[in-house]
Amino acid sequence: MSKVFEMDHPLIQHKLSFIRDKETGAKEFRELVKEISMLLAYEVTRDLPLEEIEIETPICKTKTKVLAGRKVAIIPILRAGLGMVDGFLNLLPAAKVGHIGLYRDPETLEPVEYYCKLPSDVPERDLIVVDPMLATGGSANAAIKFIKDRGATSIRLVCLIGCPEGIAAVQKTHPDVDIYIASIDEKLNDHAYIVPGLGDAGDRLFGTK
Numbered sequence: 001m002s003k004v005f006e007m008d009h010p011l012i013q014h015k016l017s018f019i020r021d022k023e024t025g026a027k028e029f030r031e032l033v034k035e036i037s038m039l040l041a042y043e044v045t046r047d048l049p050l051e052e053i054e055i056e057t058p059i060c061k062t063k064t065k066v067l068a069g070r071k072v073a074i075i076p077i078l079r080a081g082l083g084m085v086d087g088f089l090n091l092l093p094a095a096k097v098g099h100i101g102l103y104r105d106p107e108t109l110e111p112v113e114y115y116c117k118l119p120s121d122v123p124e125r126d127l128i129v130v131d132p133m134l135a136t137g138g139s140a141n142a143a144i145k146f147i148k149d150r151g152a153t154s155i156r157l158v159c160l161i162g163c164p165e166g167i168a169a170v171q172k173t174h175p176d177v178d179i180y181i182a183s184i185d186e187k188l189n190d191h192a193y194i195v196p197g198l199g200d201a202g203d204r205l206f207g208t209k
Contacts, residue, residue: 001171001175002170002171002174002175002176002177002178002179003178003179004167004171004178004179004181004184005043005178005179005180005181006181006182006183006184007039007040007043007180007181009039009043011039012036012039012040012182013182013183015032015035015036015039016036016160016161016182016183018032019032019033019160019204020196020197020198022199024204026204026205026206026207029204030083030205033083033084033087033132033160033201033205034083034084034087034090035087036087036182037083037084037085037086037087037088037130037158038088038090038091039087040084040087040088040158040160040180040182041087041088041090041091041092041128041158042091043180044128044156044158044180045072045091045092048067048069048072048126049067049068049069050065050066050067050068051065051066051067051068051069052064052065053065053066070124070125070126070154071094071095071121071124071125071126072092072094072095072096072125072126072127072128073095073096073097073098073118073122073125073128074088074089074092074095074096074097074098074127074128075097075098075099075100075118075127075128075129075130075143075147076099076100076129076130076131077100077101077102077129077130077131077139077140077143078099078100078101078102078115079101079202079205079206080132080133080201080202080205081129081131081132082205083132083201084130084131084132084158084160085097085130088128088130096119096125098116098117098118098119098122098127099115099116099117100113100115100116100118100129100146100147101113101114101115101116102114102139102142102143104138110138110142111138111139111141111142111143113142113146116146116150118147118150118152122147122150122152123150123151123152123153125152125154126154126156127147127152127154127155127156128155128156128158129143129144129147129155129156129157129158130158130159131143131157131158131159132159132160132161132201132205133159133160133161133162133194133198133201134157134159134161134162134163134166134167134170134179134181135162135163135165135166135188135192135193135194136165136166136188136192137165137166137167137168137169137170137173138169140157140159140166140169140170141169141170141173141174144157144170144173144174144177145173145174155174155176155177156177156178156179156180157170157177157178157179158179158180158181159179159180159181159182160181160182160183160198160201161181161182161183161185161197161198162179162183162184162185162194163184163185163187163188163194163195164184164187165187165188166194167179167181167184185197
């Protein structure tokens, strides 16, 4: 079973309070999502492997450590996931960025892929899938499947807010994908919105309704 990491850092929790507030406008909302994403990126990358190299400082030669092994790619689920990308790139500027677009079929209610553009070397990278909300888990499960179908084997899912239902759905379908989340909220309501949540993340990011 995959692991779930709920990030309780004081700065993350402080900023979450403001993005939950319905009075927070789109500009401030975008800035806060970016800041929280950067803080999450710090935690998500905590176990990246290191290797030792030798460099020369202005004083002498010394051995120090740099990131080793596979490279990283950030994969936002469109459209709301776009709001989290810059925060991750602030800490991982060399990471490549892929995109996955999904919509829900009105008859079957199943997620349908309408766009998928990933780095060509995706099987060789550690992938971080980002989406602000983990509600039913349908979009996350579909996105992860599409990525796996293209050869990915190392995947992490990062969200701002989720609920037990969505987490359970991802764990059941993708038990090899660890979940990093800033807050696990109470539940889903009858309209599949997270309670207390923050509303529609995409609408609040881009000022749409």
